[in-house]
Amino acid sequence: MQRILGAIxxxxxxxxxxxxxxxxxxxxxFPPGSxxxxxxxxxxxxxxWLMDDPEHHHHTLVSIxxxxxxxxxxxxxxxxxxxxxxxxxxSPYNSWxxxxxxxxxxxxxxxxxxxxxxxxxxxxxxxxxxxxxxxKGAQAIAAAVWLERQKWDGPSCKKKxxxxxxxxxxxxxxxxxxxxxxxxxxTFDVSCQGSVPQAIxxxxxxETFEDVLRNAISxxxxxDTIAAMACGISNQxxxxxxxxxxxxLLPKDxxxxxxxxxxxxxxxxxxxYKFGDGLFGGEYPIDKELARSKRKLKQILNFGITDFIDLxxxxxxxxxxxxxxxxxxxxxYPIKDCSAPNSLQEVIRLCRKIAEIERNPNRKLYxxxxxxxxxxxxxxxxxxxxxxxxxxxxxxxxKLREDFFDCPKAKYRRTPETKAQEEFIIQFATLxxxxxxxxxxxxxxxxxxxxxxxxxxxxxxxxVEFDSWKGVQRKYGEQGITNYQLNDKGIAEISDDxxxxxxxxxxxxxxxxxxxxxxxxxxxxxxxxxxxxxxxRTQTEPFSRMKHEAGCTWLLQIPELWSRRAPGTTCLNALQxxxxxxxxxxxxxxxxxxxxxxxxxxxxxxxxxxxxxxLIKLGGACAEITHHHPLGYIPAxxxxxxxxxxxxxxxxxxQDYEDACKETLNDLYRVYPEHKESVAVxxxxxxxxxxxxxxxxxxxxxxxxxxxxxxxxxxALAIAIYCVSRHFGNLEKAIIASVNHSGxxxxxxxxxxxxxxxxxxxxxxxxxxxxxxxxxxxIMAISEDLNKGCIISEFMNEVNDEQRQWYARYCxxxxxxxxxxxxxxxxx
Numbered sequence: 001m002q003r004i005l006g007a008i009x010x011x012x013x014x015x016x017x018x019x020x021x022x023x024x025x026x027x028x029x030f031p032p033g034s035x036x037x038x039x040x041x042x043x044x045x046x047x048x049w050l051m052d053d054p055e056h057h058h059h060t061l062v063s064i065x066x067x068x069x070x071x072x073x074x075x076x077x078x079x080x081x082x083x084x085x086x087x088x089x090x091s092p093y094n095s096w097x098x099x100x101x102x103x104x105x106x107x108x109x110x111x112x113x114x115x116x117x118x119x120x121x122x123x124x125x126x127x128x129x130x131x132x133x134x135x136k137g138a139q140a141i142a143a144a145v146w147l148e149r150q151k152w153d154g155p156s157c158k159k160k161x162x163x164x165x166x167x168x169x170x171x172x173x174x175x176x177x178x179x180x181x182x183x184x185x186x187t188f189d190v191s192c193q194g195s196v197p198q199a200i201x202x203x204x205x206x207e208t209f210e211d212v213l214r215n216a217i218s219x220x221x222x223x224d225t226i227a228a229m230a231c232g233i234s235n236q237x238x239x240x241x242x243x244x245x246x247x248x249l250l251p252k253d254x255x256x257x258x259x260x261x262x263x264x265x266x267x268x269x270x271x272x273y274k275f276g277d278g279l280f281g282g283e284y285p286i287d288k289e290l291a292r293s294k295r296k297l298k299q300i301l302n303f304g305i306t307d308f309i310d311l312x313x314x315x316x317x318x319x320x321x322x323x324x325x326x327x328x329x330x331x332x333y334p335i336k337d338c339s340a341p342n343s344l345q346e347v348i349r350l351c352r353k354i355a356e357i358e359r360n361p362n363r364k365l366y367x368x369x370x371x372x373x374x375x376x377x378x379x380x381x382x383x384x385x386x387x388x389x390x391x392x393x394x395x396x397x398x399k400l401r402e403d404f405f406d407c408p409k410a411k412y413r414r415t416p417e418t419k420a421q422e423e424f425i426i427q428f429a430t431l432x433x434x435x436x437x438x439x440x441x442x443x444x445x446x447x448x449x450x451x452x453x454x455x456x457x458x459x460x461x462x463x464v465e466f467d468s469w470k471g472v473q474r475k476y477g478e479q480g481i482t483n484y485q486l487n488d489k490g491i492a493e494i495s496d497d498x499x500x501x502x503x504x505x506x507x508x509x510x511x512x513x514x515x516x517x518x519x520x521x522x523x524x525x526x527x528x529x530x531x532x533x534x535x536x537r538t539q540t541e542p543f544s545r546m547k548h549e550a551g552c553t554w555l556l557q558i559p560e561l562w563s564r565r566a567p568g569t570t571c572l573n574a575l576q577x578x579x580x581x582x583x584x585x586x587x588x589x590x591x592x593x594x595x596x597x598x599x600x601x602x603x604x605x606x607x608x609x610x611x612x613x614x615l616i617k618l619g620g621a622c623a624e625i626t627h628h629h630p631l632g633y634i635p636a637x638x639x640x641x642x643x644x645x646x647x648x649x650x651x652x653x654x655q656d657y658e659d660a661c662k663e664t665l666n667d668l669y670r671v672y673p674e675h676k677e678s679v680a681v682x683x684x685x686x687x688x689x690x691x692x693x694x695x696x697x698x699x700x701x702x703x704x705x706x707x708x709x710x711x712x713x714x715x716a717l718a719i720a721i722y723c724v725s726r727h728f729g730n731l732e733k734a735i736i737a738s739v740n741h742s743g744x745x746x747x748x749x750x751x752x753x754x755x756x757x758x759x760x761x762x763x764x765x766x767x768x769x770x771x772x773x774x775x776x777x778x779i780m781a782i783s784e785d786l787n788k789g790c791i792i793s794e795f796m797n798e799v800n801d802e803q804r805q806w807y808a809r810y811c812x813x814x815x816x817x818x819x820x821x822x823x824x825x826x827x828x
Contacts, residue, residue: 004243005047005258006209007105010231011039012246014217014224021220023183029213030245036254038075039228041068042103044254046124047261050110054298056120062090062127071253078190084128092126096133098195100125101141102225105232108145109265112304117146118170129192137192140171144200144233164204173197179205179215186219195222199229209236266406268303268366269296273407275380275400276387278364279354280305282407283372284312286320297323300366306666307357309350309367311335311375327669331659335375338417340424344431349656350379351386352649359648360612362670377404377415381425385432393429397422444787445761446647447602451783452776453731453757454501454598456769457749459484459492461739465566469701469742480701480740484772492772496567497595497750498779500535504622505599505782506553507531509790512603513810516790524600525621527552529578532625536575538562554808554815560775566746568592574626589631591716593623595747597636598754601643602786613671616641616664620671627713630678635713637671638664638682639751642721646758654728657759658690661721685718693725700726700737709743716744720751724759731756732766781818785809 016033045065053060069077069085077085081099084090104121111117121142125135144167164175173193179201189195198219206212209231216230217223247255260270267274272282285300285308286293297320307329310321313336321330333341333350341347357365369375380403381396397416404415416422463485464472472480484492511527514520530552537551543562555561570588577584600619604610610618619640623633641664651657665686668679685707692703700723707722708715720738727733731753738752739745757765762783770776785806792803792811799807808816 002238002262003259004238004246005043005105005232005261006234006238007043007102007228007232008036008040008250008258009209009238009242009246010213010216010227010229011043011102011224012036012249013213013231013242014227017217017223018225021188021223022218023220025214025218027214027217030242034245034249036075036246036249037224038069038077038081038099039102039225040250040254041072041075042099043105043228043232044068044257044261046103047106047264048257049124050106050120051261051264051299052295054295054302056123058123058127061123065127066090081128090128092128092130094131095129096131096137096192097129097190098137098192098222098225098229099190100129100134100138101192101196101199102228102232104138104142105145105229106261108142108233109149111142111146114143114146117142133192136171137196140167140173140192140196140200141229141232143167143170144203148203148233148235164200167200173200175201175204177201179219183219186221188221190222190225195226196229199226200233202226202230203233206230206234206236209234209238212236263406268300268305268364271372271407271409272366272368273403273405275403276354276358276383278361279358279367279383280365281367281372281376281380281403283409284317284368284370285366286318286323288318293318293320294323301325301328304364305366306363307331307365309333309353309365309379311367311369311379313337317370327666329663329666333379335369335378337370338374340378340418340420344428347379347382347428348386348431349653351383353656354379354383355387356612356645356649362611362613371409371413372407373404373409373413373415374417374421377417378421378424381416382428385425385429388432393422393426396425396429442650442761443606443647444784445763446758447787448762448780448783449731449757449760449765450598450602450643450754451501451505451757451779451786452762452765452770452773453735453753453755453760454750455494455498455753455773455775455779456731456757456765457735457738457751457753458494458498458746459773460735461745461747461749462493462495462565464739465495465744465746467742467745469705469740472740480736482736483768486772490772491774493563493565494774495565495746495750496539496571497746498775499538499561499565500532500571500592500596501598501750502555502561502775502778502782503531503535503553504528504596505603505786506555508599508603509785510552510810510813512790513792513806516793517811518794523621524604524618525625528622529625531555532571532575533579535561536572536579539564539567539572551813554810554813554818555778556813557815558775558778558818561778570632571626578625584626584628586627587629588627589629589712589714590627591635591710591713591744591747591751593627593632594635594639594713594717595750597622597640598643598751599782599786601640601647602758603789605644605647606789612641612644613667615644616667617671623713630672630675631681631712631714633713634668634672634675634678634682635717638668639717639754641667642755643758646755651759654725657728658725661686661690682714682717685714686721689718689722690725693722701741704737704741704743704748709741710748711744716747716751719743719748720755723748723752724755727756729760731760731764732769735769777818778815781809781815 045068049061049064080093107120118139121138125138202215203212206215212230212234216227272280310332313334357363381400384396404410507528534551534553534556538561570590571592574584597619616637620633620637623636645660665683707718710716710719723734723738734756739749805816808814
């Protein structure tokens with residue numbers, strides 16, 4: 001772990017060579033007389049500004065620079081800067097000197113994006129060096145630091161190598177030289193344009209930190225500043241002996257700023273610590289004093305925190321949730337102060353939430369109690385056990401304390417705090433060791449439950465899709481339709497909703513199989529388009545045409561699917577345009593987009609390599625194939641997010657389900673920043689749905705009427721969300737409620753069935769609903785394949801019957817192993 005800023009090492013190493021240049025890389029490192037200079041003081045001033053002022057105001061930077069500069073008056077400042085330090089309310093003096101570049105490296109280390117690095121670098125420069133060349137020099141160094149950090153940080157960093165071309169885009173510097181070429185003739189030059197490119201090249205030509213430092217000093221000139229800039233960019237390890245040497249040369253107050261800033265880069269707040277990828281524990285995020293509270297919370301948010309878990313009790317401390325910006329998630333799991341949790345199962349539920357956040361590289365968690373020690377430490381230890389990263393309670397507590405050691409409070413506090421908390425961790429370890437593969441079986445059951453739940457809701461609602469509520473009551477009684485309306489063959493017919501859902505699943509698995517067999521794959525929605533082409537044929541052609549023109553799905557060979565079941569006009573028109581090679585042009589937000597996309601979640605929920613936002617974006621993309629209004633595909637993205645969360649987090653409680661809905665809405669704001677208004681519409685309807693579910697003063701039909709009729713995507717999803725919440729855990733009641741109204745009953749029933757079926761699973765579905773459902777064999781086959789995932793590859797040596805069946809279905813497009821009810825093909 002780095003213990004000193006690279007710019008400081010470069011400054012101290014170059015301090016004795018600034019007026020005694022060397023033109024060789026073979027020189028004594030840190031000879032007698034080495035010291036810190038203005039480069040170090042102002043670098044630490046910028047670091048302190050970033051820590052102290054999360055709003056990044058100009059005036060606070062000026063104040064901090066003057067305070068530190070005047071505290072160390074003999075650091076070797078230039079004439080103009082000395083004058084600037086001495087006056088009250090100083091103004092910039094139009095300088096293009098390299099003082100702008102030598103102090104800016106903390107900005108590159110701090111910034112979350114390149115744009116932020118450039119913006120903050122401009123501020124650090126223009127308080128003194130407001131000439132365009134001065135600003136450009138600061139931005140060039142800050143950008144180089146930021147780009148170099150991307151090269152080393154995180155799992156995807158190797159895809160982002162830092163190149164000089166990226167820096168050229170906004171600096172127009174000339175990098176067409178090598179250090180060997182300029183070394184003989186290079187002279188002292190304090191301008192940005194005459195020293196910043198040279199510092200960047202010194203870094204660029206260095207393989208190690210020592211290489212960079214020797215490169216920078218060996219060209220001569222303003223050695224300490226060039227070395228400070230070059231070493232500030234380098235992200236390579238600093239030799240430990242050099243670190244100790246330079247730390248020993250810093251006074252305590254400057255060393256404290258250095259240490260505080262390095263911790264500031266690692267954790268959201270001074271009194272916090274890291275316990276997993278993107279997971280941090282710490283003290284309460286606000287204080288009693290309002291102004292300080294706002295700064296503290298702002299700093300934590302600036303760190304990139306997207307989720308808060310609050311372990312304090314209601315009314316224990318002043319709430320901060322009202323101050324959180326849109327898109328930040330807040331959860332409360334109350335534990336009494338100095339006590340252990342009340343329920344092992346509640347902690348399992350909490351650990352699933354933490355695991356969901358850790359899986360997503362775009363999310364960061366701040367979990368806290370009051371002091372961040374006892375209650376927080378207890379949950380951290382439990383989470384380590386839950387992840388099976390440690391073997392027993394003793395090891396979990398040891399790992400917790402190793403993490404906590406980075407927090408300043410570790411010098412005088414111990415975690416966990418009480419015997420009861422340690423005993424709870426021991427009990428939790430016993431519970432974790434007893435957890436078996438039953439969860440995997442539950443996932444299989446949930447996937448089947450989702451696919452059959454949607455078919456049940458579809459079939460029940462299809463019979464009354466175009467009836468008013470009063471018409472439904474006249475035909476089926478006051479309670480509405482509660483049993484299937486069977487056709488003359490005793491079958492409960494499905495509609496286009498289930499047909500298209502099956503084709504969505506087939507397309508996803510066909511595309512995935514192509515990737516496994518050939519090693520290349522396009523975006524999954526491309527294969528869904530091909531599957532929808534096949535579905536379009538089943539709605540517009542006779543079954544006999546299938547024999548003359550093969551398709552992309554094995555479903556095309558199921559004769560029962562060649563039935564026109566009230567297909568949506570938007571879907572047909574859009575696919576007609578696709579079939580003719582035209583561009584789809586519409587502004588539809590009909591529910592035909594959301595009602596068919598659940599297989600995206602059922603198939604890809606387990607894929608760790610797919611960030612959660614990408615998963616829900618794929619759901620939206622599959623809907624956008626035909627529906628181009630944002631509210632035609634954003635509800636589809638939300639449905640995929642809800643179902644994926646249910647599966648990933650093994651959701652079994654109403655509160656967790658409602659939280660999953662709210663969290664997915666926050667994801668939508670990040671995935672669709674250009675459509676915030678549409679996400680807000682979805683958010684309002686979701687809020688209305690959940691509030692109505694908790695209001696027992698009205699019956700289901702009245703509550704559903706207050707939400708809408710379900711003909712458009714956002715209303716259809718909101719109605720389904722309401723029915724699942726109102727009748728949580730009861731598939732029969734939820735689905736019956738979802739189809740008994742004056743709107744698009746089969747779609748609302750299908751979406752509701754997808755969600756509630758995922759929650760309760762296949763085994764919880766009443767037997768009467770599983771009997772007579774059309775295409776049950778096909779639905780079962782697709783469900784089982786969704787659960788398996790692709791089980792073949794191009795490198796297989798031996799093939800079993802199950803793999804042969806998969807190959808037949810998703811390579812040869814044959815319905816291997818599927819037997820359906822016989823129908824009169826002449827009718828098709």
